Every structure is written in structure tokens, then in C-alpha cells.
Amino acid sequence: MLGSLNTVVSEKIEISVGIDDTDSPKGMCTTYVMYRLIEKANTEGFKLVGMPRLVRLNPACPFKTRGNAALGADFILDYDKINKFKEILVDLIFDLAEINEKKTNPAFVIINKNDIDTNLVEFSRIAVKRIVNLNEALNLLKSKAIFAFGYNGPRGLIGALSAAAYDFPSGFTYELIAYRIKEMRGKKRLVDEMSVYEADIKTKGCTFDNVDQENKEIKITPHTPCPVLLGIRGLDPECVKKAFSIIKINEPIEGYIIYKTNQATDDHIIEVNSIKEIEPLTSVSIKGKVASMPALIKGGHVFVEITDGTDKIRIAAYEPTKNFRKVLINLRPGDFIQVWGSYKPKDNEPPTINLEKIRIISIAPYVKLLNPLCPICGTRMKSEGKGKGYQCPKCKYKTNSAEKVQELEKRNLVPGFYDVPARARRHLSKPSFLEVLKDERQS
Numbered sequence: 001m002l003g004s005l006n007t008v009v010s011e012k013i014e015i016s017v018g019i020d021d022t023d024s025p026k027g028m029c030t031t032y033v034m035y036r037l038i039e040k041a042n043t044e045g046f047k048l049v050g051m052p053r054l055v056r057l058n059p060a061c062p063f064k065t066r067g068n069a070a071l072g073a074d075f076i077l078d079y080d081k082i083n084k085f086k087e088i089l090v091d092l093i094f095d096l097a098e099i100n101e102k103k104t105n106p107a108f109v110i111i112n113k114n115d116i117d118t119n120l121v122e123f124s125r126i127a128v129k130r131i132v133n134l135n136e137a138l139n140l141l142k143s144k145a146i147f148a149f150g151y152n153g154p155r156g157l158i159g160a161l162s163a164a165a166y167d168f169p170s171g172f173t174y175e176l177i178a179y180r181i182k183e184m185r186g187k188k189r190l191v192d193e194m195s196v197y198e199a200d201i202k203t204k205g206c207t208f209d210n211v212d213q214e215n216k217e218i219k220i221t222p223h224t225p226c227p228v229l230l231g232i233r234g235l236d237p238e239c240v241k242k243a244f245s246i247i248k249i250n251e252p253i254e255g256y257i258i259y260k261t262n263q264a265t266d267d268h269i270i271e272v273n274s275i276k277e278i279e280p281l282t283s284v285s286i287k288g289k290v291a292s293m294p295a296l297i298k299g300g301h302v303f304v305e306i307t308d309g310t311d312k313i314r315i316a317a318y319e320p321t322k323n324f325r326k327v328l329i330n331l332r333p334g335d336f337i338q339v340w341g342s343y344k345p346k347d348n349e350p351p352t353i354n355l356e357k358i359r360i361i362s363i364a365p366y367v368k369l370l371n372p373l374c375p376i377c378g379t380r381m382k383s384e385g386k387g388k389g390y391q392c393p394k395c396k397y398k399t400n401s402a403e404k405v406q407e408l409e410k411r412n413l414v415p416g417f418y419d420v421p422a423r424a425r426r427h428l429s430k431p432s433f434l435e436v437l438k439d440e441r442q443s
Contacts, residue, residue: 014075020107027227028096033096041075052073052257055124125166175259178256202246264430371383377397
């Protein structure tokens, strides 16, 4: 698809490039396509401006592939070399993308950097938070793109356009990604696990989610047959490079690149004040009071209802979140909390927020009804059945006159942030230590 140039011919031009949807569940990674583009552009004398962008789009989108990442980068080149740049991109798409997969829609866009206006920026921000309109994307491309290319359908153009115009409104982090040589792809990744733990300790506070300490898992290596060997996330480029230098890799690598990214920023979160404001296929933050006792169901999933005073909605912690579920199990009616998570409606299920993290704001006193204590030995008595009184299981004392007693429950929960383990955390979800750091800086 060819759009209007919208530019004055000059010797040099700065362009913004976006790429999306070159991968599939079977392999490839769009970050690798961008890595190869930057490598090829450098050999052609095209200057990379700033850092390449790794933009995670709406994680509740039903059309996403794996982590729903789109890639962007800016280049300066001679104006008469734009066609050459386009040819390089087309060749890379057909050489690397999973074009035989029906659900893979590889795409790229090239935009004059000067033509990126508030409409484009706003569109890119919306793509991180909501489901965007394809026709809106196509109309923007017609008026703004120098070149736009989509294969197997136009859907990939949404992410490509978003990555080209993205401006990181919620801040940014970094990820160093190292790539495997072609011969090693699909084989076990030869990364020394103990060195990953060592790197995590030595860069503590400026890298995150390299390991899941709670579940004793390293999290820098993917499990798909893609070109990625490992990815290290952190708060500054030098820190992720330091971690990379500590990790022992027992296989050859093709190279590495550091991306500026919206990962761990809560960029996808829409803050709402009422349950009525929650839109399907979005991720939200909302405060409310616990309105039910927790329910633990078969499979290990935990559900609790919360209310904003007028409506109720269910919150869920699923089995893969492991110990995080204990937070929900210890909630009681009246507790005041803030939750973060996605709302993806399902047929025959009540509206549910799938939790990413939770903040306990205040704990309510909770009185529970218990069987009476045995007046002889002090043991908790057992009911003999409705209307049949109680019997002590220890000394066998019986009574028909005793009644249940009220007792203030000792709460094991304290106010603060609680988030899912690294193994279950979404790319965009901000770990609680970064939330605490933000609060400390604001105070």
C-alpha cells in the first residue's frame, strides 16, 4: 500500500519505522527482525537515531501473538535512498517472518518523522490500552505513511503504526536481547543458571524479573524455538549490560541489542472510579471493598467479589500465580483494596478481573462464628447436628444448651502491595518494588 509522501524533497530525511506480527506460536520474533534491519541499515550507511523501541500493545487483545510486541526505530538517510530502505524491509519480511502461518500478518510502515502528529501519537497510545479500529489505522496510513506494507491481511499495520509513533507516556525501561545462531534454534538454551542468579544479585534494584526467586526459576530464557537466547530487563542500559557480562553462555551468539520499552510501566492500565466504567478487553485499576468471602475452586483458582458501593465484580488469582493466591484467601468482607488486572468477558462466566497485582489499603475487623469451647477441657467442641447440641472430641462432654460464639479473627494480612510472581507477570505490569520506588520519589 502506497501513501502520499507529505514531505519536501531534501538531501536528508529522518524516518520512523514500525514492524509488527512477523512471529507465530511456532517461532520467529519481531525483535529479531528489527535487529537484522538495524544491522543491514548500518551497512548501507543509514544512521540509527536514538534507541530502537519495543512496544507492548494491549495484552487483552484477542488477536495477539505471544507477547504482543511491535517494534519501532528512527533512521536518517538520503531522501533518494528511501526506496532502497523499503526494499531491505520487504526482503527481511519474506526472509524471516512466519508468512505461511494464516494468523500471522507481518507488516511495516515508514513515516516521515516530521509527519508524526498528535493524532498518530494518540492512536499509538490507544493501541496499548484498548482495541483500536482498523479503518482508523488505514486512514492514518493513507495520509501519513511514505510506505506501508501488510501481508496476509492488514491487521499487522496497527502495531507497526503504533510502534512508529510511540512516545512512552508512562515512562520506560530497557531490555537487552541476545540472539542465537541459526544452527542452535530449537535446541536447549545453554545458559548457566547459577550465573543468572549471580547476575540478579549483583544488579539487584536496577534489573528485574531475571529470576523468580519464589519459585526458583530463571526467567530470561524463552521456551519457544525462536531466535531469542535471552532477555534481560532493567532500569538503565548500563545495568542490563552489566548483568549480561556476568551471565555465562555456553553457546555461540549472533549478537545482542538493547531496546527502550514500555515493559514494567503499567502503560496498559486504565484507571477507573467505578465498575460501570470498565470496558471489555482492557486492563484496569480500581479501588473497592471486599464484598464476599474468598472461594477456592477445583484447579486451585481463587475468586473474591469486590464492590464500588453500587456494583460488584469478581477478581481472580489463578493457579499459576502460586503463593499470590494466599493474598486473596486472606481477604475478608470490608477490606479496602486496589486491584490491577484485565477484563476479558467469557460466556457463562460472571465479569472477572484477572489480577496482576493488588494493594491492601486497609484491613477491616472480621468477626467469625465458632463452635463453643468445652467447659471441662477447653477444646473446641463439635456439632452433633442441627438441634442436637455439641460434644467435645477430647473428653466427650456433651451439651444441648451451648451456642456458637463470636470471635475476632486474627488477620495475617498487612497493608501494602502484593503482585504475582515473575513467572506469571505480564510484560507491561509494573512490579511492586517499582510502585514503592515511585511513591518514595513522590514523597
